[in-house]
Amino acid sequence: KAGVTQTPRYLIKTRGQQVTLSCSPISGHRSVSWYQQTPGQGLQFLFEYFSETQRNKGNFPGRFSGRQFSNSRSEMNVSTLELGDSALYLCASSLGRASTGELFFGEGSRLTVL
Amino acid sequence: AQSVTQLDSQVPVFEEAPVELRCNYSSSVSVYLFWYVQYPNQGLQLLLKYLSGSTLVESINGFEAEFNKSQTSFHLRKPSVHISDTAEYFCAVSEGGSYIPTFGRGTSLIVHP
Numbered sequence: 477k478a479g480v481t482q483t484p485r486y487l488i489k490t491r492g493q494q495v496t497l498s499c500s501p502i503s504g505h506r507s508v509s510w511y512q513q514t515p516g517q518g519l520q521f522l523f524e525y526f527s528e529t530q531r532n533k534g535n536f537p538g539r540f541s542g543r544q545f546s547n548s549r550s551e552m553n554v555s556t557l558e559l560g561d562s563a564l565y566l567c568a569s570s571l572g573r574a575s576t577g578e579l580f581f582g583e584g585s586r587l588t589v590l
Numbered sequence: 591a592q593s594v595t596q597l598d599s600q601v602p603v604f605e606e607a608p609v610e611l612r613c614n615y616s617s618s619v620s621v622y623l624f625w626y627v628q629y630p631n632q633g634l635q636l637l638l639k640y641l642s643g644s645t646l647v648e649s650i651n652g653f654e655a656e657f658n659k660s661q662t663s664f665h666l667r668k669p670s671v672h673i674s675d676t677a678e679y680f681c682a683v684s685e686g687g688s689y690i691p692t693f694g695r696g697t698s699l700i701v702h703p
Contacts, residue, residue, distance in 0.1 A: 480633070507689060518695040519680065532690050566633055570689070576622045576641055577684025577691040581633035 478503065480582035482567050488588045494555040497585045499567030501548050507531075507572030508550040509579060510542060513564040522565075525550055526572045554587075562589045592617040594683050596694035604702050605673055611666040611697045613681030623664040624682040624691065625655055634680060640664065651675075676701045 481500040489495050501508050509532075510522040521534040525544035542552040548569075554561055564586050568579035597612040615621065622641050626634040638649040645657040655666045664681060678698050684691040 482633075509690065519693040521690060524690060526689075568634075572689065576639075577682070577688055578622070578624065578636065578639060579634075579691065581626075581635070583631075583633045586631075 480567055480569050480580055482565075482582035482585050484585060485583065486586050486588075488590060489557050490590050491557055491559060493557050494553060495557060495587060496551055496553045497565055497567075497587075499550045499552075499569075499582060501550070501567075501569030502580055505569035505571055505580070506548050507570045508544055508548065509568045509570075510550070510552050511566040511568065512536075513566055513584070514562075519566070522552065557589045559589050562587060592621070592683050592685055592692050594681055594692050594694040596679075596681055596697045598697050599695065600698045600700065602700045602702060603671055606670050608669050609667065609671050609675075609699065611679050611681075611699065613664045613666065613694060615662050615664065615681075615683040615692075617662070617683060617685055620686045622684045622686070622691075623655075623657055624684070625649075625653070625664070625666050626680045626682060626693075628678040628680065628696075630677075637666075637679070671699070671701050673701050673703060675699060 483498045507526045509524040512520045524532040528544045539555045544550045564584045566584045568581045595614045624639045625637040627637045628634045640657045648654045681694040682691040
């Protein structure tokens, strides 16, 4: 069974640009969550999607957005990039129903903002 | 609201020595507990989990963790570490019915030869 796939793995952007990251969950998983990981803040929850609907949201500004498609694939977008957005962005999937909270993570997309 | 505290940000240890990584949580309801491991430039991988039943859970690579409800702890232990165990370890807690676990800040385990 293929794992969670994130693309791209690495990218470099400049301030003010926007970026879109993609996540393909494990087959059969309908929930996709996004996390931002930085050395100073640790793992911070961005949002979670289930059946194309945002079900949970963390405490991030509106520049951070996401969506989920009918095949459960998800994208997240960050607009008007700031230096502080440099981070590892992790996607995780789960079945999404009667969940225990167990997550299956991708390898992440490392974003550097210059 | 639940919270997770990993008391040590960094734990240095020599190869073949025992290690304990501490995790305490706060929650007023039943919980599910997890330890994840993250190797450099990779995502998180589930190491072990407590959902119900025996309070002592084990992983395939020699780690174990014990759920202590009275002390609200879920410490991770290994009797003899290897260089390859060097990684970041995250404790996570999920309240019953919640889809979103809360993660600790992580503990960096550094194994020296």
